[in-house]
Amino acid sequence: MSQSYNRGLIEDFGRWKEFSAGMWAWIFHKFTGWMLIGYLFTHIAVLSTAIGAAQGETVEVFAEDLPNVEGTGLTEVDIYTATLGGLEGLFIVRLLEVGLLAVAVFHILNGLRLLMVDLGIGLEAQDKSFYASLILTGIITVASVPTFMMGVGF
Amino acid sequence: MSTQQQEPETQEAPEDPEMKGAESPQQRRLKEKEQGLADEESVDESDLEGETVHIKVFRYDPEVEDKQEPRFDDFHVPFEKGMTVLDAVMYARDEYDSSLTFRHSCRQAVCGSDAFFVNGTQRLGCKTQISDLEQPVRIEPLPHQEVVKDLVVDMDHFYDQMHAVEPYFQQEDLPEGDLEEQRQSRENREKVKMSTRCIWCAACMSSCNIAAGDNEYLGPAAINKAYRFAMDEREDEEIKEHRLRILEQEHGVWRCQTQFSCTEVCPKDIPLTEHIQELKREAVKKNLKFW
Ligand code: HEM
Ligand code: SF4
Ligand code: FES
Numbered sequence: 198m199s200q201s202y203n204r205g206l207i208e209d210f211g212r213w214k215e216f217s218a219g220m221w222a223w224i225f226h227k228f229t230g231w232m233l234i235g236y237l238f239t240h241i242a243v244l245s246t247a248i249g250a251a252q253g254e255t256v257e258v259f260a261e262d263l264p265n266v267e268g269t270g271l272t273e274v275d276i277y278t279a280t281l282g283g284l285e286g287l288f289i290v291r292l293l294e295v296g297l298l299a300v301a302v303f304h305i306l307n308g309l310r311l312l313m314v315d316l317g318i319g320l321e322a323q324d325k326s327f328y329a330s331l332i333l334t335g336i337i338t339v340a341s342v343p344t345f346m347m348g349v350g351f
Numbered sequence: 352m353s354t355q356q357q358e359p360e361t362q363e364a365p366e367d368p369e370m371k372g373a374e375s376p377q378q379r380r381l382k383e384k385e386q387g388l389a390d391e392e393s394v395d396e397s398d399l400e401g402e403t404v405h406i407k408v409f410r411y412d413p414e415v416e417d418k419q420e421p422r423f424d425d426f427h428v429p430f431e432k433g434m435t436v437l438d439a440v441m442y443a444r445d446e447y448d449s450s451l452t453f454r455h456s457c458r459q460a461v462c463g464s465d466a467f468f469v470n471g472t473q474r475l476g477c478k479t480q481i482s483d484l485e486q487p488v489r490i491e492p493l494p495h496q497e498v499v500k501d502l503v504v505d506m507d508h509f510y511d512q513m514h515a516v517e518p519y520f521q522q523e524d525l526p527e528g529d530l531e532e533q534r535q536s537r538e539n540r541e542k543v544k545m546s547t548r549c550i551w552c553a554a555c556m557s558s559c560n561i562a563a564g565d566n567e568y569l570g571p572a573a574i575n576k577a578y579r580f581a582m583d584e585r586e587d588e589e590i591k592e593h594r595l596r597i598l599e600q601e602h603g604v605w606r607c608q609t610q611f612s613c614t615e616v617c618p619k620d621i622p623l624t625e626h627i628q629e630l631k632r633e634a635v636k637k638n639l640k641f642w
Binding site: 212214215217218219220222223311314315316317320321323324 | 615
C-alpha cells in the first residue's frame with residue numbers, strides 16, 4: 198500500500214473533554230489502584246523505621262511536639278510512638294490521610310460497580326453508578342475531615 | 352448532566368421488563384442516546400434555514416505536494432432541512448473541491464462506509480444531523496486507523512480482526528429432507544437480534560482505547576460478531592467451544608476493560624460491552640470446574 202498517515206495516540210488523552218463516564222471511571226480506577234499500591238509500599242517503608250520498638254528501643258522527644266505523648270518537656274518514648282506522633286503532628290500528613298481515604302473509597306465503590314458490570318448487572322446504568330460512586334466518595338471524604346484533621350486546625 | 356431530564360417512568364419500571372410492555376434496556380438506551388444528542392443541540396433547525404454551515408474537514412494526501420502535511424480546510428455549505436454530515440461533505444466535494452475524498456454508499460446507515468470522527472466522536476456521516484452539532488463541525492477520519500487520503504482510512508486491520516472470529520454460520524449436520532429449514536427459536540433469535548445488526552463501520556474499534564494500544568486485540572465488533580454465532584443455538588456445542596477458544600485468547604475478550612466507549616458510539620445501538628461481558632462469563636464457565 199502507498200504511504201499513509203498515522204495520527205498517533207494524540208486522539209486518546211488530548212480529547213479528555215469528550216470522554217464519557219465509562220472512560221473516566223476507567224482512568225480513575227487505574228489511578229486510584231496504583232495510588233493504593235504506592236501507599237502500601239510507603240506505609241511499609243515508613244513503619245519499618247520503627248521496628249526497633251519491639252526490642253524496646255526508645256528516643257527522647259519533647260512531649261509538646263507530639264500529639265500522642267502526654268506530659269511536658271524531654272520525655273523518653275518508644276520509637277514507634279515517636280515515629281507515629283511525628284507524622285501525625287504534620288498538617289500535610291493529615292491532609293494526605295484524607296486524600297488516601299478518598300482514593301480508597303472511590304476505588305472500593307467503583308470496584309463494586311465494576312464487579313456488577315462483570316456480572317452483567319445493570320449495564321444500562323453504568324454511567325449513573327459511576328456518578329454515584331463519585332458523589333458518595335465526596336460525601337464520605339468531607340465527613341471524614343473533622344476526624345482526620347483533629348488537632349491540626351479542626 | 353442530564354439528571355433533570357430523567358424520565359420518571361424509567362424509575363417506576365417494573366422489575367420484570369416482560370411485564371406490562373415496559374421499556375426494555377434497549378429502548379431506554381436509545382432514549383438516553385437521543386437525550387444526549389438533544390443536550391448538545393446548539394441550534395434550532397429553523398434558525399439554520401437559509402444559513403450556511405461551517406465545516407472543517409481534515410485533508411491529507413501523500414501524493415500531492417502541499418497536502419502531505421495534514422491540515423483542516425474550511426467549507427461553508429448552504430444548510431438544508433434534514434442535512435446530514437455526509438450531505439455537507441458531499442456538497443463541499445461537488446461544489447467546492449472535487450478532490451475531497453471520503454467513502455460513502457447507501458446514505459442510510461446500512462453500508463457502514465462513512466464512519467467519521469465528527470466533533471470528537473465516532474459517528475456515521477449519513478446518520479448525523481448537522482443541526483445536532485455545534486459549529487464549526489470538525490470532520491476527521493477515524494482515529495487509530497492509518498489515513499490513506501482525507502477522510503479515508505485503511506480498514507484492512509479491522510477486517511482482519513472481523514475475519515479472525517470466523518464470522519459465518521457453521522453447522523455440519525443439515526436437517527433431513529431437501530426443503531427442511533434450520534429453524535431458530537424465537538427466544539434465541541431475540542437473544543442474538545442486536546448482535547446481528549453490525550454494519551462493519553469500525554466506529555467502535557476506533558473509539559476503543561485498548562484496541563488503540565493493542566493491535567492484536569480483536570476489538571468490540573469482532574467479539575460482537577463472535578457473540579452472534581456463539582449464542583446461536585443452531586450451531587453444535589463443539590463449534591461453540593471452538594469459538595470460545597478463539598475469544599478467550601490473550602488478545603480476546605479479556606482485553607476489554609469496560610470503558611463503554613464502543614457502546615456509546617455504535618450507530619446501530621448494539622450493546623457491545625454487554626455482549627463482551629457475557630462472553631467473558633461464558634469463557635469462565637467453560638474453564639471453571641469444581642471437583
Ligand atoms: C474492597 C476493596 C477493593 C475492591 C472492591 C477493588 C476492586 C478492584 C477491581 C474490580 C479491579 C479491576 C478493574 C478492572 O476490571 O479493570 C481492581 C483493580 C486494581 N486494584 Fe483494586 N479493589 C480494592 C482494593 C484495592 C487495594 C487495597 C489496592 C492496593 C493496595 C488495589 C489496587 C488495585 C490495582 C493496582 C488495580 C489494577 C489497576 C489496573 O488495571 O492497572 N485495590 N480493583
Ligand atoms: S458494532 Fe456498531 S460500531 Fe462496531 S462496526 Fe458494528 S455497527 Fe459499527
Ligand atoms: S453511507 Fe452507508 S452507512 Fe453511511
